[in-house]
Amino acid sequence: MLLALGCHGLKACDPPPPVEHLPVKLWSCTAMEKRCEVYARFKTAMDCTLYKQFLDSRCDLEAPPGEMRCRKTTSEAYHAEWFSECSKGDLTFADVRDGGGWVR
Secondary structure (H helix, E strand, O other), rough: OHHHHOOOOOOHHHOOOOOOOOOOEEEEOOOOOEEEEEEEEOOOOOHHHHHHHOEEEEEEEOOOOOOEEEEEOOHHHHHHEEEEEEEOOOOOOOHHEEEEEEEO
16 A cells, blocks of 8 residues: 555556557558558667568578578568558558559
8 A cells, every 4th residue: 555655646657558659650561452550569760670670581490499590581572562661650552552663
């Protein structure tokens, strides 16, 4: 009871906000299904950009246990099908697709 009274009004005692309120969204868009969706959410654009690198990478499935070996994919098929972007605002398929290519 004493602890509850001691925490009243202090930010450190407030529960963390739900993930839905994190400001930066990592969008993943697919040309095949013609849609974009929020893949993950982050506190900062830098955190989002670091994570986004995994979406643009191909990882070696035969790496030793406990290791990850990834490199940026050069697959034209992958880049034609998928687009990812970090944004505080909302994205739609129309926002990022222009005819046959992704708007950069």
